[in-house]
Amino acid sequence: MDFALLHDAFWGLTFDGLALGAIYALISLGYTLVYGVLRLINFAHSEVFMIGTFSALVASGIMGVKVEDDPRTGWNMIFTLLICLVAAMLASGITAVLVEIVAYRRLRQRGATKLATLISAIGVSISLVELFRIITDSLPREFPRIMDKTFLFSYAGADIRNDKVIVIIAAGLMMFALERFISKSRYGKGIRAVSMDENTATLMGVNINKVITVTFLAGGLMAGAAAFFYILVYENTSFKVGFFLGISAFTAAVLGGIGNLKGALFGGFVLGILETYTSAVFGTAWKAVISFLILVLVLLIKPTGLFGESIQQARV
């Protein structure tokens, strides 16, 4: 245990935690949105994220970026980054929609049990992981450095790095856009109506299938953005990347109160910071264990999360 490190590098760790938390928050939106409309955890969401990271990787390859190259500059850099971001978002968005069709749709229409649906989703998840394990030969992949990483300034001993600043700001913008979408657009209203009461929503003429597709799409786009930011900051990925990020992001969603968008944002940041602190103290090898313990503790102490679930009590 190393409390000295936590003490000395406190602000630096906090900043790193915020960047990680922004990524968690983006992923956890997918869990929260889907939970809102389906009352189910989307087990394949972690793989939606994983596929986003690989798509960003492929896109960078197509753009001619190589690991040994110098970072790009100016418009060239911005353009390349944007292409990778869009590629990740598209791939994740499409994957999420496909996941819904393959794993959920038919079962929902048949009125299958929750257990059957969860099993179906876990089947999709495991198949995707295995597919990518086979494709990548179980090896991790490195992401080339597109953008030169520089320290913008120092604050209280913390070095503020540009890529992480970008991640935090961009994630904030994405979530703002999503929030607008949910509260203002026609589909957003549909999502809220279905989250509140599916039967009433159907009676009011909401097309449930369309709403669910849009929900998965929105969650997938956010996970894709998270995937791009993840790979930008950490510069590697592997077929396993979804598993632990998925559990952490889910923990973030539960921490904030699942089904609650603001909660996801807040939960993401809190968890990101908490994880960074605790891995400084206990070592990164224990990071997964610690996030898991946090999840169990949250469920034990306040299962409805800090902001409460935005879900009605079950009716009997």
Added chain:
Amino acid sequence: MADKKNRYNIRDHAATYWENSPKWRRVSMSIAFIAFFYALPFLNNPLVNTPGSDFQSVLFYPVGMYVLMAIGLNIVVGKSGLLDLGYVAFFAIGAYTMAILGTHTALNFWEILPIGIALSMVAGVLLGTPTLRLRGDYLAIVTLGFGEIVRIVAVNIEAIGGPRGIAGIPTPPDLFKAKFTILDPKPYYWVLLTFTLLVIWMVRRMAARRPGRAWDAIRQDDDVAQLMGVNTLKYKVWAFVLGAAVAGAGGVLYASQILSIVPDQFNLNVSILILACVVFGGIGNLWGVILGAALLAFTPERIRFLSQPRILVFGIALVVMMNLRPDGILPKKKREHFDPNWKSVEESGEGEIK
């Protein structure tokens, strides 16, 4: 309803035959059935020959082990409808108990077995009590995490071998005339079969009595079960713990046969494979689960090209099964009795209540 009554159905037929058989016939049929499975290692048939490893080894692991674990997981998933995605954790706890105590103490397999089972059960209580209060899908994700956490903890603790695991695990002492050696998997198979028969017997007893009814109620409608007086948390924890006990026993036996274990053997894929066995065979139906596990464990050994991408195949199988045949190859089906005079207890006589 009439067509239902008259439809020809092999299973109903067999069940009726069984119910109408006199005791001596039931007993002799059971004995023949059990004897067949004890004699199975001597079966020498090109149909069942496995190219990679010899049939007797395959019979112990994966086939027998998967069957045992699938029966255990079925208590959790099938009977009470709880999705446990970290079942491998309890298997690992059993195996590590055998490995640690076997290499550090003078205790032998038979002495370690109850300890391994007890530790798995304790882990089940510790994990189950907080999480089983929550909605079902929370349990799924928590157990999913737990399965990996146990593995990571094993990797991170040098005292138990870290990523290299533990080698030199002792084999069980001789039992009657049977010698437990690395060369001969038969005695292990017989022990495993004995465990399995015991578990089947216990599960069947429970299913027909109060716990079975409580689990049925919980699975079908948790809220109503509570309102009908079922202490749902208690029975869920029991299901979870009994499942853990079975996996723990399997783990102890497995470790004593394989002689050395490493954490990576106990990864998420094992949990998913066992789940696939349960789902494939028919969630909740004991015989279906046994058949499903035997098939899923044996086929990749028999058909070589299936063994590399087997997780992928099983993952897809889960999705396809859930979409097309969610009840499995041998679906659970309650036999209905339409005979107006059917009764399962002595008649009480008058239509009054006390």
Added chain:
Amino acid sequence: MSEKLLELKNITMKFGGVTALSEVNLHVSKGEIAALIGPNGAGKTTVFNVVTGVYKPTSGEVNFVGQSVVGKKRYQVTKMGIARTFQNIRLFGESTALENVVTGADVHSKSGVVGAIFGTPRSRREEAAALERGMELLEFMGLKHRAGQLGKNLPYGDQRRLEIARALATNPQLLLLDEPAAGFNPAEKVALAATIRKIRDAGYTVLLIEHDMSLIMDISDRVAVLDFGQKIADDVPKVVQNDPRVIEAYLGAPADAS
């Protein structure tokens, strides 16, 4: 009147912005058939949910034979002696009729998993007793011939009756029936009324939610009326029937089909 079995004091139940019950006082005396009526959405089912521990009231007390039930687990409430049926039938559809009832009868057994595995004498005794009790109740409700059939395959009326049998199996002091006659034809309603009387005569106390006025007037000793979450009347049927507030509540609300 005689001793109060159940007593609700100033019960308020809010769901977010919706106030389903506000300051409701209500009691049920031992040995009576009490009725709870009111237009759709008045809060009748919510009363049941509060009493059986499904919801924790926002404020107020619920006492049952002198003990508070607020904060008790649902199964504990059942053990204390309150059992109920559901407005939308909620049987265990994949279990047989007999198993449905025996599940209720299990409440008072002491043996559990360990007893079942080892087949202890107590477990055997309790199993036999629960099965016998189950058969008895099926017979009482006229369902003996259905014992071996799955809950989901029973005809509608039998499903409603099976719910009553299952609730009775828990040996309640107070039986809560949520619209037990919904969907029944007149002949079935008459038979049900007779059954409810028989249940009362066997020593149970009944609180009944019902929309059918003639049934209510026929069998209940006392009628409480809810409207928009408030109790607007509580008296013998004759008086309630002529209460102008009750008439207004019913005329003001759309007529009810069931």
